[in-house]
Amino acid sequence: MKLLKLVPDDTNIKFLKWRIPFFAVSILLIAASWALVLTKGLNYGVDFAGGLEVRATFTQSAEAPVGELREKVDTLGYGDPVVQRFGEDNQVSIRVRLPDDVSANKEAAQAAANDIVSTLQSDYSDFRLDGNDNVSGKVSGEFREKALLSLLAAMVAIALYIWIRFEWQFGVGALFALFHDVSLTLGMFALFQMEFSLQIIAAILAIIGYSLNDTIVVYDRIRENLKKFRKMPLPELLDLSVNETLARTVMTSLTLFVALIPLLLFGPASLFGMVAGITLGLFVGTYSSVYMSAPILVWLGVTSDSFVPTETATDKQEKKARGVV
16 A cells, blocks of 8 residues: 655656746845835834733633623724733733833823723623733833844854854855745735734744754755765756655645644634744745755855865875875
């Protein structure tokens, strides 16, 4: 009985044949993504834009009515609230964005908190306030700065790791692929104005990890084939390496995608942005491993000699003395 194979063993797709058109399209997408980020901007959540968080417990309920709470708080005019279960099923965190002048004014922020709490207490007899916090613009600005630094540090550390493990050209290729993936993800959030919060930073870090994993698998096979097929033209060798790892790439991506579909369709609204970001990253990460990180090795001059130790003058003399040509 033969097992079902999504990718045949003898695949021979000429990926590198279209490397220039695909690379050009990718450059345009990166430029468009950053144009969107710089013009439309990102729709920062409470974590990055400042605002108010109210934590509460529904003492007589097994689960907090998250959907109802979101609708009721939304009618108060503080923008789209973020309502999530916090701890137990009957505990919630309610976060709303406040204008800069209100967020900076403690009395005005407290008045907004009292408005939310009094409204919910009148509608729910078992509503118990556990606390509230005001995130100022200064604190949220520090969050944005630290989040950006964490992404940059992750990308640079990954590039250095690949540089040390392989060659500097591989580090450059991996870093460019990661920049491509992060740029397109940011472009999606700027285009659709989905809330950009600390959850999205976690999603981007997950995308970086997935893209890196796929890239290293391809790079390992490229290195093996560079040692094995010394005279094969590099574009052909890259095609061979990508085809040899294609089955693993397809199965990994498909498995993750199947797990993400239920979250996209039936998951809570509070997780939609994070799941959408990971889903996009799944596709662009797979794409960049083939059409970003691999073709750039051709233009950076990688050869089969890159992984062959350089023969010193002493080695040549010893070989000559042993009669080895």
